[in-house]
Amino acid sequence: MELGLDVSEQNGKAVLSVRGEVDVYTAPRLRERLVELVAQGKHQIVVDLEGVDFLDSTGLGVLVGGLKRLRSHDGDLTLVCTQPRILKVFEITGLTKVFAIHDSVDAAVAAD
Amino acid sequence: MEAVELEIPARAEFVALARLVVSSVALSRRELADDRIDDLKLAVSEACTNAIESHAAIDLEERVTVRCEERDDRLEVLVEDRGTGFDPMSLPEHPPVTDPERLNFERGLGIPLIRSLVDEVNFETSDAGTAVRLTIYCGPAEPQ
Numbered sequence: 001m002e003l004g005l006d007v008s009e010q011n012g013k014a015v016l017s018v019r020g021e022v023d024v025y026t027a028p029r030l031r032e033r034l035v036e037l038v039a040q041g042k043h044q045i046v047v048d049l050e051g052v053d054f055l056d057s058t059g060l061g062v063l064v065g066g067l068k069r070l071r072s073h074d075g076d077l078t079l080v081c082t083q084p085r086i087l088k089v090f091e092i093t094g095l096t097k098v099f100a101i102h103d104s105v106d107a108a109v110a111a112d
Numbered sequence: 113m114e115a116v117e118l119e120i121p122a123r124a125e126f127v128a129l130a131r132l133v134v135s136s137v138a139l140s141r142r143e144l145a146d147d148r149i150d151d152l153k154l155a156v157s158e159a160c161t162n163a164i165e166s167h168a169a170i171d172l173e174e175r176v177t178v179r180c181e182e183r184d185d186r187l188e189v190l191v192e193d194r195g196t197g198f199d200p201m202s203l204p205e206h207p208p209v210t211d212p213e214r215l216n217f218e219r220g221l222g223i224p225l226i227r228s229l230v231d232e233v234n235f236e237t238s239d240a241g242t243a244v245r246l247t248i249y250c251g252p253a254e255p256q
Contacts, residue, residue, distance in 0.1 A: 024161040025124035054131070056157045057225055061218035068215035085150045092228045093221050094208075 004051065005033045011109040014042035019051035022059030030059065034066040034077075043075025046108040055086050060093060067099065076100075080108050114182040119175040120160070122167035122193070127160045130178045134189055137180045141187060142251035151229040152189065152248050158222035159191040159244040166195025166242065182252075186231075189246045197237035 003026040004019030014037050022030060037045055047063065049055065067077040078100040081087055090096045102108035118133050120126035134156045138149045156178070163176040177192040206220060207213040226233050232247035 021128060023127055023157055024164065025127060056154055056161065057221035058161060060221055064215055065218045071215065085147065089154070092225060
């Protein structure tokens with residue numbers, strides 16, 4: 001199962017675009033990529049979930065871990081997501097109150 | 113009652129296969145909206161992940177069984193492992209989401225998600241392993 005992970009830079013923020021399914025098998029790759037970005041000094045990261053078809057609690061855990069790591073560097077991890085099926089997972093777990101979730105990459109990179 | 117049974121190696125890469133099989137069965141059911149199929153798929157993924165992790169915790173090579181039982185008014189999915197079991201009622205509670213300490217908890221969201229997603233969930237755990245039965249109410253399969 002492929003997990004697409006592409007990084008670009010916009011407005012001084014790293015934008016990590018994720019494609020495919022994020023589960024117990026693929027989530028470790030997402031974690032590694034986030035850890036690499038933080039190690040490279042990228043402390044403002046936007047994770048674009050618009051290309052994600054499926055996300056389970058393992059993926060949520062990786063995002064929570066990434067946010068924690070970035071906050072410890074005075075940074076932030078924000079999300080882009082408009083798909084109801086993915087948003088629902090954040091809503092059920094209450095994580096919509098933990099993450100800033102934007103409608104587009106443009107909105108996420110423009111946010112303070 | 114029709115049933116489809118799948119045995120998967122207890123490895124992470126096979127959880128996607130379990131999701132695929134269960135969603136294929138669910139797609140054939142009448143009165144089951146797409147978002148409910150997504151709910152079931154996610155619940156199955158969570159149950160299979162727990163099952164695989166319970167085998168990994170004790171280096172157990174045995175397979176995990178995923179069984180879809182099609183009944184007239186519902187679809188039931190049974191996920192069985194041979195791990196050491198757990199008490200679903202004694203899971204540690206996470207701090208409130210507004211508490212910064214919440215970020216220290218990356219795990220433990222699977223069981224609450226399962227409870228929210230399906231109509232009924234039943235955990236049977238013993239020395240022989242854990243069986244999680246997920247039930248979603250819907251109409252019968254489409255006639256062929």
